[in-house]
Amino acid sequence: MTSDNSAEPSSADSAAASEQFDVVVIGGGSGGISVSASILKRDSALRLAIIEPSSKHCYQPAWTLVGGGAYDVAKTVKATSEVIPQGATWLQSAAKRVDASARQIELEDGRVVGYQQLVVAPGLRLAWEKIDGVEETLGKNGVTSNYRLDLAPYTWKLVQSLENGTAIFTQPPMPIKCAGAPQKALYLSCDYWRHQGVASSIDVEFALAGAALFGVADFVPTLQSYIERYNAALLFNQNLVAVDGPNQKAIFEVTNAAGEKERVEKHFDMLHVVPPQVAPDFIKESGLGNAAGWVDVDPDTLRHTQFDDIFALGDCIGTSNAKTAAAARKQSVVVAENLLAARNGTSLPAHYDGYGACPLTVERGKVVLAEFGYNGKLLPTFPLDPKVPRKLNWWMKTELLPFIYWNGMLKGREWLTRVKIDKK
Structure with missing residues (x-):
């Protein structure tokens, strides 16, 4: 582990960076936006930046519905500017390299950004x-x-x-x-x-x-x-x-x-x-990845195994959970809680159980709502047999979950995000 992550960066580091932030989040997708909103919800005074090159933000879980003629593709896209949380700074570029020892990120456009704490959430790359x-x-x-x-x-x-x-x-x-x-x-x-x-x-x-x-x-x-x-x-x-x-x-x-x-x-x-799908190259090149290139985090706390000022979530992490938006929904709460606890020098209270959800559209009008955690443990949200295809689940897939995504998850309203948090 590195030294206390709440310490201010040195003057030499600050001089090299064109901009300095308390928290920098790499990625403006499901994980990056939701965790940024959750962090700012807890401490709106933080200087937080989101590094994201794309001008579009997409609700990807609906694309299978689009391919089946059951959803309007236009409803899956919004401008990134619309989903950036209030109080966050959007840096419209991609991360090129992270220097974890100097707490700096080199961007593709040449800028160098300094941070006190870093959240890595760039998703994965379609190979x-x-x-x-x-x-x-x-x-x-x-x-x-x-x-x-x-x-x-x-x-x-x-x-x-x-x-x-x-x-x-x-x-x-x-x-x-x-x-x-x-x-x-x-x-x-x-x-x-x-x-x-x-x-x-x-x-x-x-x-x-x-x-x-x-x-x-x-x-x-x-x-x-x-x-x-x-x-x-x-x-x-x-x-x-x-x-x-x-x-x-x-x-x-x-x-x-x-x-x-x-x-x-x-x-x-x-x-x-x-x-085939792989982690972004900069993760391994920056020394943040495991042998397969995914961000090396503790599967319980989502803190990096080597750098205590770095957390990660979403599709880029090397944990065994399913890579779904539902996983990011709960991971964002874990990271927000634990990042702020680390910032205050206290133990990390939030625990991720590997939750992920895969609403399997087995026919038009019926869905098997597969919810599970680490080691395949079933983690159903509702007291119904999760193995049975249901019309109710189709309504959730096509109506409720998109609503929760745009109006809840991306705005720091933590609906359906129950996670284990230790009492102080």
């Missing part, structure tokens, strides 16, 4: 380059992905136009954000085809790089029943490595029981691609 040829064909030739704002509407266009042929849905190696999203795309597509009376003319494949349909075993029987209802071929240990868009061919690396790998080429009429 499209790991699939040969896919970037050139996204948005055409039947190749799409609900993981991009501009492509989710194309998914719905493809679903509506497909009346026969082969539809392939992929899932890369973990970790990825919203691990249920690859199969949610399949379920909503198949449900539409079933209602249109064309399902029997469409061969559907779900090709996963892993060996399980879902990471929490309690939900697998329900999900397996929907795979069977839609007559989809469930193919494990198949990782998409290349796409030939013009010829509509997908190349998979298939691993057999003996661990041997071979490449298999498949024709498709529709291909829904989920790209």
